[in-house]
Amino acid sequence: MAAAVELLAAPWNLGLRPPAPGREPGTWRAPQALLSAGAARLLRPARVVQLDRPTYEFDPQPATRIRNGVTIREHTLRLAGAVRETLAAGRFPVVLGGDCSILLGCLLGARQSGRCGLVHLDGHNDFRHPGNHGTGTALGSAAGMDLALATGRGELLLTHWPLVGRPLVADEDVIQIGDREDAAELPFARFTAREIRSTGVADLAERVLDRLKHRGLERSWLHLDLDVLDERVLPAVDSPGRPGLDYAQLAELVAALVRTGRVAGLDVAVYDPELDPDGVHAAAIAACLATALSPLTATETHA
């Protein structure tokens, strides 16, 4: 029997820069917007866990060049605890973010019960770190660093973790999907947005599965940054772009990966309801998730 879904609402915006002076990014509103748009009705979770909304700080925090770095650490540990608890109950965590910095807590929670790979579905590689972008006077944003931090690059504050140490995931256990930057040189297996356009989703899913098997990865975390969708499909994200997937392709890809039984959990990041004042995209995202996770929810119905 497939694991029942559990929804974890993580109303975060800590990893993003302010969209305007004195204004917080709106991704913290996404979990509630998605739930209001029917996510719980469609996914039929065994439980909905509501995590606290962290306080966003505009000023630098002590001894870190990462915006909200100290707060991100604290809430990463809390989120990890919630993910760990869901997994321990034999359920499939779906973490509704939030910005991409939620990935750290998701991976940390998953790693605490053993090895876990990462399928990083994102229109950007999020591999910014002081070794490839320098430091500079501006604060860094964790939402553009999540893959670097997860693989152990960057400040101790967000790379060294209880029980797991560093890194959360080895370079060799990462598969990046959807990056629009073709020329980037990254130490991971990757399938760029343009490659996906030529190979198609079904072939991509096969290749990802082959890679997971090759690495002996029985379980991986699936990070879904919704900016992997084409900006003509979903413009209500922090950094929209093209080319990208459409909803049908995204649902097909996630469903194919979930069907392998090698996906331990999923997080959904970076939808910003403040960029969607009429709320037209929340229902489409919820419907896409329901289709994507149907291998879990359909089985559960007949259990």
Add this chain to the structure above:
Amino acid sequence: MKTLLATGPGPDHPAEMEQFGRLAGHWATVITHHPADGSPTHRVSGEWEFGYALEGRAVLDVWRWPGPQDLADTGRTADQECGLCVRIWDARLQLWRFTFHGTARGDQLHMYARQIDDEIVMERATAAALVRWTFADTTADSFQWRNERSTDGGASWRLDQEVSARRLR
């Protein structure tokens, strides 16, 4: 100020308190500077005293140079350091929070620390570099300390300063 110091760790987080608490006592030090400008390495003697504080919830130290053998008869000059370090285990962050308060130049630093393998690594990020202070090779009677900086995100480190410490009591 009798309430400042404590005779041992408090009941909370005993394993973490022991990480720095095992340094409690008085140490003679040799401090070696490796100037970044290429000028010759130079050494100075010092003293380092560690102890529990705040009902055993913190570990303090007092960092001084020069050591008694090199101190002038008139005492420590204004530009010779006598600084205070405060370390408090933050259970929410699962890290040590650390501050240094220097009296010679008015330095005030924040860092975060964790035990990594058999070392304790303290780190702060500045606009120019990552800076690490590391306690290593700790035994009952000695330890080594190094101050390093990385301008490439931790791929390589430059040694700015090191300390060799020998327990006095």
